[in-house]
Amino acid sequence: EPEVTQTPSHQVTQMGQEVILRCVPISNHLYFYWYRQILGQKVEFLVSFYNNEISEKSEIFDDQFSVERPDGSNFTLKIRSTKLEDSAMYFCASSERWEGDNEQFFGPGTRLTVL
Amino acid sequence: AQKVTQAQTEISVVEKEDVTLDCVYETRDTTYYLFWYKQPPSGELVFLIRRNSFDEQNEISGRYSWNFQKSTSSFNFTITASQVVDSAVYFCALRETSGSRLTFGEGTQLTVNP
Numbered sequence: 622e623p624e625v626t627q628t629p630s631h632q633v634t635q636m637g638q639e640v641i642l643r644c645v646p647i648s649n650h651l652y653f654y655w656y657r658q659i660l661g662q663k664v665e666f667l668v669s670f671y672n673n674e675i676s677e678k679s680e681i682f683d684d685q686f687s688v689e690r691p692d693g694s695n696f697t698l699k700i701r702s703t704k705l706e707d708s709a710m711y712f713c714a715s716s717e718r719w720e721g722d723n724e725q726f727f728g729p730g731t732r733l734t735v736l
Numbered sequence: 737a738q739k740v741t742q743a744q745t746e747i748s749v750v751e752k753e754d755v756t757l758d759c760v761y762e763t764r765d766t767t768y769y770l771f772w773y774k775q776p777p778s779g780e781l782v783f784l785i786r787r788n789s790f791d792e793q794n795e796i797s798g799r800y801s802w803n804f805q806k807s808t809s810s811f812n813f814t815i816t817a818s819q820v821v822d823s824a825v826y827f828c829a830l831r832e833t834s835g836s837r838l839t840f841g842e843g844t845q846l847t848v849n850p
Contacts, residue, residue: 654836664781664827666837677836712781721769721831722788725838727781 623647625728627713633734634703642698642731644713653696654714654725655688657681664712670696671719703735738763740830742841749818750849757813757844759828765789770804770811771829771838781827787811818848 626645634640646653655667669676670688687699696715700707710732714725739762749755761770772784785795787804795802799816815822828841 652836656838663842664829664838664840666839669836679837710779719836721767721833722786724783724786726783727773729780732779 625715625726627728627731631732636735637702640700642711644696645694646696646715650715650717652716655698656712657709659709705735708735738830738832738839740828740839740841742844744844746845748847752817754816755818757826759811761809761830765832767833769831772813773827775825820848820850823848
């Protein structure tokens, strides 16, 4: 069964450093998403992406964040200058269609620790 | 704005008990979608069910059942004859047709003791 993959599974970085989290969505999916979950809290939407453009972003997704589809398979989330409060689990998701009844398939997550 | 409330932070039951997880939502859209996800201790998000706002029929899948009541804006999830493997955090989520985001509730930590 096709699945969303994410690398690395765990990333440790120093405050102020740039990090890039990588995702490989399911191959025939056209819509991509990033969510984050601070430890012990709920899952929060960051951004959705389609046709090389951001479709929607939350108030969390400020200028420190950017997304990119650098090639036909990867989807990345970049945090330019990490803060302690960026420590969280970051989930990538993808869906085949835009419609709300279309399931978003989640990857296993990347745990980001900012020291 | 959309909002999902899961008032039960933690529930602890003994194996074979039935347990219901509550979910109440708020939305201005007339068409929307509701979801339940399971997050086991390993951390991944496992999709359980999706429900359209125009389909209020309750659903049963094995030991799982869902009760959708539009009149009370609730989408509750019942596990019958719970098992230790059901121990996880369960999230209810809402998606409006006007956007792409899933809005999650705070989650309910279910612990099933042997």
